[in-house]
Amino acid sequence: EAQVTQNPRYLITVTGKKLTVTCSQNMNHEYMSWYRQDPGLGLRQIYYSMNVEVTDKGDVPEGYKVSRKEKRNFPLILESPSPNQTSLYFCASRLSGRGNEQFFGPGTRLTVL
Amino acid sequence: DAKTTQPNSMESNEEEPVHLPCNHSTISGTDYIHWYRQLPSQGPEYVIHGLTSNVNNRMASLAIAEDRKSSTLILHRATLRDAAVYYCILRVPETSGSRLTFGEGTQLTVNP
Numbered sequence: 259e260a261q262v263t264q265n266p267r268y269l270i271t272v273t274g275k276k277l278t279v280t281c282s283q284n285m286n287h288e289y290m291s292w293y294r295q296d297p298g299l300g301l302r303q304i305y306y307s308m309n310v311e312v313t314d315k316g317d318v319p320e321g322y323k324v325s326r327k328e329k330r331n332f333p334l335i336l337e338s339p340s341p342n343q344t345s346l347y348f349c350a351s352r353l354s355g356r357g358n359e360q361f362f363g364p365g366t367r368l369t370v371l
Numbered sequence: 372d373a374k375t376t377q378p379n380s381m382e383s384n385e386e387e388p389v390h391l392p393c394n395h396s397t398i399s400g401t402d403y404i405h406w407y408r409q410l411p412s413q414g415p416e417y418v419i420h421g422l423t424s425n426v427n428n429r430m431a432s433l434a435i436a437e438d439r440k441s442s443t444l445i446l447h448r449a450t451l452r453d454a455a456v457y458y459c460i461l462r463v464p465e466t467s468g469s470r471l472t473f474g475e476g477t478q479l480t481v482n483p
Contacts, residue, residue: 262414293473295473298475300458300472300473300474300475300476301415301471301473302472302473303471303472317472348414348415350414350415350471359405359417359420360407360415360417360471361417362414362415362416363414364413364414365412365413365414
């Protein structure tokens with residue numbers, strides 16, 4: 259089944275404790291991205307990657323890192339999480355080209371205490 | 372980035388058609404119009420997209436105004452499963468990361 263998977267789905271952590279949220283897609287998509295969703299703010303893009311070893315900042319990159327060493331994986335790293343990073347996170351992927359649909363993962367709900 | 376404007380909420384009855392409007396008066400000539408929806412506790416899901424011509428697929432139809440400044444997502448027979456937040460989005464150029472800028476969308480309620 260074609261899909262985007264994220265792990266973990268739920269995470270409660272404390273300020274400053276490094277964490278990684280994994281994202282994997284099995285559709286051979288070139289493009290992957292991370293979004294966060296907050297009430298009243300909609301979905302905002304954090305980082306995106308147009309292919310292996312090519313990443314760039316989205317609208318709200320502060321406090322996050324990403325890497326794209328393989329085509330299928332695009333982990334989101336929070337080196338020193340803070341409470342303002344408490345949010346619902348979505349990974350997405352698609353084929354390159356503006357007309358192509360984006361596939362979203364199921365989401366990771368992160369709480370930073 | 373070109374912005375879209377949608378009503379905050381709409382209501383429909385089951386088995387009836389639903390027309391969800393979207394205004395995008397500052398759309399550029401190369402922007403695709405995308406619609407996504409988000410069911411409760413799920414990630415956004417692609418519905419349909421178009422550039423200039425009206426489009427149909429198994430989920431919905433997309434009617435695009437001739438001047439492209441507005442569009443309408445049409446669900447031909449709403450079901451309870453269609454209750455979701457619907458987002459109208461303009462795709463920015465590939466060189467800008469091609470991100471989807473989601474606003475608050477339209478919360479669709481479907482009454483039995």
